[in-house]
Amino acid sequence: DADVTQTPRNRITKTGKRIMLECSQTKGHDRMYWYRQDPGLGLRLIYYSFDVKDINKGEISDGYSVSRQAQAKFSLSLESAIPNQTALYFCATSAGQGAPYTFGSGTRLTVV
Amino acid sequence: AQSVTQPDIHITVSEGASLELRCNYSYGATPYLFWYVQSPGQGLQLLLKYFSGDTLVQGIKGFEAEFKRSQSSFNLRKPSVHWSDAAEYFCAVGPYGGNTPLVFGKGTRLSVIA
Numbered sequence: 728d729a730d731v732t733q734t735p736r737n738r739i740t741k742t743g744k745r746i747m748l749e750c751s752q753t754k755g756h757d758r759m760y761w762y763r764q765d766p767g768l769g770l771r772l773i774y775y776s777f778d779v780k781d782i783n784k785g786e787i788s789d790g791y792s793v794s795r796q797a798q799a800k801f802s803l804s805l806e807s808a809i810p811n812q813t814a815l816y817f818c819a820t821s822a823g824q825g826a827p828y829t830f831g832s833g834t835r836l837t838v839v
Numbered sequence: 840a841q842s843v844t845q846p847d848i849h850i851t852v853s854e855g856a857s858l859e860l861r862c863n864y865s866y867g868a869t870p871y872l873f874w875y876v877q878s879p880g881q882g883l884q885l886l887l888k889y890f891s892g893d894t895l896v897q898g899i900k901g902f903e904a905e906f907k908r909s910q911s912s913f914n915l916r917k918p919s920v921h922w923s924d925a926a927e928y929f930c931a932v933g934p935y936g937g938n939t940p941l942v943f944g945k946g947t948r949l950s951v952i953a
Contacts, residue, residue, distance in 0.1 A: 731882075760940055767848070769929065769945035770883075777938075785940070817882060824938055825871045825890060830882035 730754050733818050733831035740808050740838055748803045748834045750818030758823065759801040761785075761793060764815040764833070773816075776801055808838040841866040841932050845944035852920050853952055860915040860947050862930035871933040872913040873941065874904055878926045886928075889913060890935070900924070925951045 731752045740746050752759065757778045762770040762785075772785030774793040782793060790812060794802045805812055815835050819828040842865045852858055864870055871890055875883040887898025894906040904915045913930060927948045931941040 762943075767945060769845075770943040772940055772942075775940050819883075825933060825935065827873060827885045827888055828875075828883075828941065830875075830884075832882045 728753065729832065730829050731818055731820055731831035733816075733834050735834060736832065737835045738837070740836070742809055742838055744808050746805045746808055746836070748805075748816055748818075748836070750801045750803070750831060751799050752801075752818075752820040752829070753799065754820050754822070754829055755798070756820040756822045756826075756829075757798060758821045758826075759795070760819045760821075760828065761791075761801070761803045762817045762819065763787065764817060770817065773803065805836075805838075808836075810838045812836065813838045841870065841934060841942050843930050843932050843942055843944035845928075845930055845947050847947045848945075849948045849950065851950040851952060854922050855919050858915075858917045858920045858924070858949070860928050860930075860949070862913045862915065862944060863911055864913065864930070864932040865911065866932055866934065869935040871935055871941075872904075872906060873931040873933075874898065874902070874913075874915050875929045875931065875943075876900075876926050877929065877946075883929065886915070920949075920951055922951045922953070925949055 760775045761773040776795045792804045818831045821828045844863045873888045874886040930944040933941045
Protein backbone atom coordinates (compact mmCIF):
# COMPACT_ATOMS: atom_id res chain seq x y z
CA ASP A 728 0.00 0.00 0.00
CA ALA A 729 1.09 3.57 -0.72
CA ASP A 730 2.28 5.73 2.17
CA VAL A 731 -0.12 8.50 1.11
CA THR A 732 -3.37 7.55 -0.63
CA GLN A 733 -5.57 10.04 -2.38
CA THR A 734 -9.09 9.34 -3.57
CA PRO A 735 -10.45 9.70 -6.15
CA ARG A 736 -7.60 9.68 -8.69
CA ASN A 737 -9.72 11.47 -11.27
CA ARG A 738 -12.98 13.33 -10.96
CA ILE A 739 -15.14 15.37 -13.28
CA THR A 740 -17.77 17.51 -11.60
CA LYS A 741 -20.14 20.27 -12.55
CA THR A 742 -19.96 23.92 -11.59
CA GLY A 743 -21.66 24.56 -8.28
CA LYS A 744 -21.33 21.00 -6.97
CA ARG A 745 -19.75 20.20 -3.63
CA ILE A 746 -16.85 17.79 -3.83
CA MET A 747 -14.51 16.22 -1.29
CA LEU A 748 -11.03 14.96 -1.97
CA GLU A 749 -9.71 12.50 0.57
CA CYS A 750 -6.21 11.80 1.78
CA SER A 751 -4.91 9.20 4.20
CA GLN A 752 -1.38 8.37 5.27
CA THR A 753 0.26 5.44 6.97
CA LYS A 754 3.53 7.20 7.90
CA GLY A 755 2.31 8.12 11.39
CA HIS A 756 3.24 11.76 10.79
CA ASP A 757 1.48 14.69 12.44
CA ARG A 758 1.85 17.16 9.57
CA MET A 759 -0.32 17.09 6.45
CA TYR A 760 -0.70 19.43 3.51
CA TRP A 761 -2.85 20.12 0.48
CA TYR A 762 -1.25 21.62 -2.62
CA ARG A 763 -2.65 22.50 -5.99
CA GLN A 764 -0.61 22.15 -9.21
CA ASP A 765 -1.35 24.16 -12.33
CA PRO A 766 0.83 24.21 -15.46
CA GLY A 767 3.45 26.92 -15.18
CA LEU A 768 2.49 27.79 -11.61
CA GLY A 769 4.13 24.94 -9.74
CA LEU A 770 2.67 23.81 -6.42
CA ARG A 771 0.69 26.25 -4.36
CA LEU A 772 -0.31 25.61 -0.76
CA ILE A 773 -4.03 25.48 0.00
CA TYR A 774 -4.18 24.35 3.64
CA TYR A 775 -1.93 22.64 6.14
CA SER A 776 -2.27 20.97 9.50
CA PHE A 777 0.48 20.33 12.03
CA ASP A 778 -1.66 18.12 14.23
CA VAL A 779 -5.28 17.00 14.59
CA LYS A 780 -6.37 20.22 16.32
CA ASP A 781 -4.42 22.55 14.05
CA ILE A 782 -5.65 23.92 10.70
CA ASN A 783 -3.96 26.73 8.80
CA LYS A 784 -4.70 28.54 5.57
CA GLY A 785 -2.17 28.56 2.80
CA GLU A 786 -1.70 31.09 0.03
CA ILE A 787 -4.78 30.07 -1.98
CA SER A 788 -7.40 28.90 0.55
CA ASP A 789 -10.38 30.86 -0.83
CA GLY A 790 -13.08 28.50 -2.11
CA TYR A 791 -11.67 25.53 -0.17
CA SER A 792 -12.12 24.04 3.28
CA VAL A 793 -10.46 21.14 5.07
CA SER A 794 -11.16 18.64 7.80
CA ARG A 795 -8.56 16.76 9.85
CA GLN A 796 -10.57 13.77 10.99
CA ALA A 797 -7.66 11.91 12.54
CA GLN A 798 -3.89 11.94 12.50
CA ALA A 799 -3.97 9.88 9.34
CA LYS A 800 -6.79 11.62 7.45
CA PHE A 801 -6.99 15.09 5.92
CA SER A 802 -9.82 15.94 3.51
CA LEU A 803 -10.15 18.88 1.15
CA SER A 804 -13.58 20.19 0.16
CA LEU A 805 -14.74 22.48 -2.57
CA GLU A 806 -18.07 23.81 -1.33
CA SER A 807 -19.20 25.09 -4.73
CA ALA A 808 -16.82 24.08 -7.48
CA ILE A 809 -15.94 26.52 -10.23
CA PRO A 810 -14.03 25.89 -13.50
CA ASN A 811 -10.85 27.66 -12.38
CA GLN A 812 -10.51 25.04 -9.65
CA THR A 813 -9.69 22.55 -12.37
CA ALA A 814 -6.23 21.35 -11.39
CA LEU A 815 -4.12 18.51 -10.05
CA TYR A 816 -4.36 18.30 -6.27
CA PHE A 817 -1.68 16.76 -4.08
CA CYS A 818 -1.75 15.72 -0.46
CA ALA A 819 1.52 15.36 1.44
CA THR A 820 2.74 14.49 4.90
CA SER A 821 5.92 15.14 6.87
CA ALA A 822 7.39 14.23 10.24
CA GLY A 823 8.31 17.73 11.36
CA GLN A 824 10.10 20.93 10.50
CA GLY A 825 12.73 20.32 7.88
CA ALA A 826 11.63 16.77 7.21
CA PRO A 827 11.00 15.85 3.59
CA TYR A 828 7.45 15.51 2.36
CA THR A 829 5.89 12.30 1.14
CA PHE A 830 3.35 12.97 -1.58
CA GLY A 831 0.30 11.11 -2.77
CA SER A 832 -0.22 10.35 -6.45
CA GLY A 833 -2.60 13.24 -6.87
CA THR A 834 -6.25 13.81 -7.76
CA ARG A 835 -6.97 15.28 -11.16
CA LEU A 836 -10.12 17.38 -10.82
CA THR A 837 -12.01 18.84 -13.74
CA VAL A 838 -14.87 21.27 -13.15
CA VAL A 839 -17.15 21.72 -16.17
CA ALA B 840 8.86 35.36 3.30
CA GLN B 841 10.86 32.75 1.51
CA SER B 842 10.63 32.29 -2.25
CA VAL B 843 12.10 30.01 -4.88
CA THR B 844 12.93 30.80 -8.48
CA GLN B 845 13.57 28.21 -11.15
CA PRO B 846 14.60 30.35 -14.12
CA ASP B 847 14.24 27.66 -16.76
CA ILE B 848 10.70 26.56 -17.62
CA HIS B 849 11.78 23.89 -20.09
CA ILE B 850 15.16 22.35 -20.90
CA THR B 851 15.98 19.83 -23.61
CA VAL B 852 19.15 17.77 -23.45
CA SER B 853 20.54 14.88 -25.43
CA GLU B 854 20.79 11.48 -23.80
CA GLY B 855 24.25 11.10 -22.31
CA ALA B 856 24.81 14.83 -21.98
CA SER B 857 25.29 16.58 -18.66
CA LEU B 858 22.49 18.45 -16.95
CA GLU B 859 22.22 21.42 -14.63
CA LEU B 860 18.89 22.75 -13.37
CA ARG B 861 19.01 26.09 -11.65
CA CYS B 862 17.34 27.06 -8.38
CA ASN B 863 17.64 30.37 -6.55
CA TYR B 864 16.02 31.03 -3.23
CA SER B 865 15.28 34.06 -1.15
CA TYR B 866 15.37 33.64 2.58
CA GLY B 867 16.91 35.61 5.39
CA ALA B 868 18.23 32.70 7.39
CA THR B 869 19.68 29.28 6.75
CA PRO B 870 17.19 27.29 4.73
CA TYR B 871 16.32 23.69 4.25
CA LEU B 872 16.53 22.93 0.51
CA PHE B 873 15.05 20.08 -1.47
CA TRP B 874 14.78 18.82 -5.01
CA TYR B 875 11.79 16.72 -6.05
CA VAL B 876 11.03 14.97 -9.35
CA GLN B 877 7.61 14.37 -10.84
CA SER B 878 7.37 11.77 -13.58
CA PRO B 879 4.33 11.98 -15.88
CA GLY B 880 1.17 10.96 -14.07
CA GLN B 881 2.98 10.52 -10.78
CA GLY B 882 3.36 12.31 -7.49
CA LEU B 883 6.52 14.03 -6.38
CA GLN B 884 9.51 11.99 -5.29
CA LEU B 885 12.37 13.32 -3.17
CA LEU B 886 15.70 13.43 -5.00
CA LEU B 887 17.87 15.00 -2.32
CA LYS B 888 17.93 17.47 0.54
CA TYR B 889 20.31 19.91 2.17
CA PHE B 890 20.21 20.94 5.81
CA SER B 891 23.75 21.78 6.79
CA GLY B 892 27.31 20.54 6.49
CA ASP B 893 28.84 19.51 3.19
CA THR B 894 27.52 21.81 0.51
CA LEU B 895 27.61 19.09 -2.16
CA VAL B 896 24.73 16.71 -1.62
CA GLN B 897 24.27 13.35 -3.29
CA GLY B 898 20.82 12.06 -4.10
CA ILE B 899 19.08 9.18 -5.79
CA LYS B 900 19.27 8.29 -9.48
CA GLY B 901 22.77 9.78 -9.81
CA PHE B 902 21.75 13.36 -9.05
CA GLU B 903 23.70 15.82 -6.94
CA ALA B 904 23.18 19.43 -5.89
CA GLU B 905 25.46 22.12 -4.58
CA PHE B 906 24.46 24.73 -2.03
CA LYS B 907 26.11 28.10 -2.61
CA ARG B 908 25.19 30.53 0.12
CA SER B 909 26.88 33.49 -1.56
CA GLN B 910 24.74 33.01 -4.66
CA SER B 911 21.57 31.83 -2.85
CA SER B 912 21.54 28.88 -5.20
CA PHE B 913 20.97 25.15 -5.00
CA ASN B 914 21.51 23.83 -8.53
CA LEU B 915 20.80 20.23 -9.46
CA ARG B 916 23.27 18.34 -11.64
CA LYS B 917 23.69 15.00 -13.32
CA PRO B 918 26.77 14.07 -15.36
CA SER B 919 24.99 11.87 -17.90
CA VAL B 920 21.26 12.06 -18.54
CA HIS B 921 19.16 9.00 -19.34
CA TRP B 922 15.90 9.04 -21.29
CA SER B 923 14.08 8.01 -18.10
CA ASP B 924 15.11 11.32 -16.48
CA ALA B 925 12.53 13.16 -18.58
CA ALA B 926 10.22 14.65 -15.96
CA GLU B 927 9.42 17.85 -14.11
CA TYR B 928 11.78 18.96 -11.38
CA PHE B 929 10.87 21.13 -8.43
CA CYS B 930 13.11 22.97 -6.01
CA ALA B 931 11.70 23.74 -2.55
CA VAL B 932 12.81 25.78 0.45
CA GLY B 933 11.83 25.75 4.10
CA PRO B 934 12.98 27.78 7.08
CA TYR B 935 15.65 26.19 9.24
CA GLY B 936 14.46 27.72 12.48
CA GLY B 937 10.87 28.43 11.60
CA ASN B 938 7.72 26.41 11.48
CA THR B 939 6.11 26.95 8.09
CA PRO B 940 5.51 24.67 5.11
CA LEU B 941 7.83 24.32 2.18
CA VAL B 942 7.63 26.80 -0.68
CA PHE B 943 8.05 25.25 -4.12
CA GLY B 944 9.41 26.72 -7.32
CA LYS B 945 7.34 26.64 -10.48
CA GLY B 946 9.27 23.71 -11.85
CA THR B 947 11.54 22.92 -14.78
CA ARG B 948 10.39 20.43 -17.37
CA LEU B 949 13.20 18.27 -18.73
CA SER B 950 12.96 16.67 -22.15
CA VAL B 951 15.57 14.12 -23.26
CA ILE B 952 16.25 13.50 -26.93
CA ALA B 953 18.16 10.67 -28.55
